[in-house]
C-alpha cells in the first residue's frame with residue numbers, strides 16, 4: 129500500500145502535485161474494484177467505479193445505509209448518526225426544513241433575495257481583483273442561517289463574521305482534530321465555539337418560544353423535545369439539537385461555496401464556456417429580472433455546466449464513510465455488519481472512463497446530447513446517495529451562478545492559459561486553489 133496517499137497540496141516553489149485522491153484510484157488497478165485498507169487498527173472496505181458504487185449505494189441502499197464510525201464522534205447528529213437515532217433525526221430535519229420551504233418556493237425566494245445581496249456586494253469590488261471566498265461563503269451560509277436561526281445577517285455583521293471565522297472544512301472531523309497537535313487543535317477549538325454559538329441561540333429561542341409559531345429549525349426541535357418529555361429513550365436532546373444544528377450549518381455552507389469558488393475558477397480557464405453561458409442567460413432570462421428555478425428547464429447549457437463543475441471539482445471525493453447494517457456479500461466478498469467501514473470512492477464514479485468520454489477534461493458536453501439537450505449521467509455522484517440538502521444546493525448553485533454571470537464578465541488576474549484547475553489539496557475534501565478575479569459589470 130505504498131501508493132496510499134492522504135491528500136496532495138503544493139508548497140511554494142514546488143510543482144503542483146498530480147491529481148491525487150485520498151485513496152489513489154490506481155490501487156484498484158492492482159487490487160480490483162473492491163479492496164481493504166487498514167487505517168490504524170480499523171479495516172475499511174474501499175469501493176471503486178460507477179457500477180460497484182451503484183450496486184452498493186443504490187441497489188443495496190438499505191444494507192449500506194449505516195454511517196461509518198472511524199471518525200469516532202460521540203452522540204452524533206445526522207452526519208455521523210446511525211440506527212434509529214439517525215433515522216429519526218434525519219426524518220425530522222427533512223420534514224422541518226421542508227416546512228420552511230427547503231427545496232420549494234419558500235427557499236427559492238430566499239435564495240433569490242440572497243443572490244441580490246451578493247450581487248450588490250460584488251459591485252462594491254469595482255472591477256478590482258479580489259478573492260471571492262468570503263462573499264461566496266456569506267451567501268451560502270446565510271441560507272442555512274435563515275433555516276436554522278430564522279434570520280439572515282448583513283455581511284459586515286460582527287456576529288456573522290465571528291460565525292464565518294469558525295467554519296473550516298475540517299470541522300467535519302472534530303474528534304480527529306482534537307488529537308492532532310498544531311493548527312488542528314485550533315480547528316477543534318473553533319468547533320467548540322460554534323457549538324457554544326448554537327447553545328446561545330438555543331437559550332434565546334427557548335425564552336421566546338411560541339408553540340403556535342415556530343420561527344426556525346431550533347424552535348421546531350425545542351417543541352419536539354417538549355413533546356418527547358418523559359420518554360427515556362428519546363433521541364431529541366440538548367446534545368443532538370446542538371450536533372444536528374452544527375451539522376446542517378457546516379454541511380450547507382462550505383459545500384456550496386467551495387463548489388461556486390471552484391466553478392468560477394474553471395470558467396476563468398474556459399472563457400469559451402463562459403461566453404456560451406452569457407449567451408444562454410441573455411436569451412432566456414435577459415438582463416433585468418432575477419433568475420428563478422423555472423428558467424432551469426430552458427437552460428440546458430447552464431445545467432450541463434453546473435453538473436460538469438460538480439463532477440470535475442468533485443469536492444467530496446471519498447464520500448462520507450458508510451457501514452453495513454447486516455452481513456452482506458458483495459462481488460463474492462463477505463462484508464460483516466460489525467467493525468467494517470465502507471468508503472465509497474465517489475471520485476472513481478465521477479471520473480469513470482467507461483461513463484465519461486474524457487473524464488480528466490472539463491467538458492460540459494459530458495451532460496449534453498447531440499441536440500444540445502441536457503443529458504443525465506448516473507455516474508454523476510457529487511451528492512452520493514443521502515445528501516439531505518441536495519435540492520437546496522441545486523437551487524443555490526443555479527441561482528447564484530446565473531445571477532453572477534447575468535451581471536458580470538469574469539476577468540482572470542493570471543494568464544488564462546496557465547490557470548491550474550486541479551485542486552490545491554485533495555484529501556477528504558478537494559479544496560480549490562486560492563485565486564483572485566475581477567468582475568467587470570456587463
Ligand code: HEM
Pocket residue numbers: 195206207208209218375376379380381383384387443444447448449510511512513514515516517518520521
Ligand atoms: C454542492 C453542495 C453539496 C454537496 C456536494 C454535498 C455532498 C454530500 C455528500 C457526498 C454527502 C454524503 C452522502 C452519503 O453518505 O452517501 C452529504 C451528506 C449530507 N449533506 Fe450534503 N452536499 C451539499 C450540500 C448540502 C446542503 C446545502 C446541506 C444542508 C441543508 C447538506 C446537508 C447534508 C447532510 C445533513 C448530510 C448527511 C446526511 C445523512 O447522513 O443522513 N448538504 N452531502
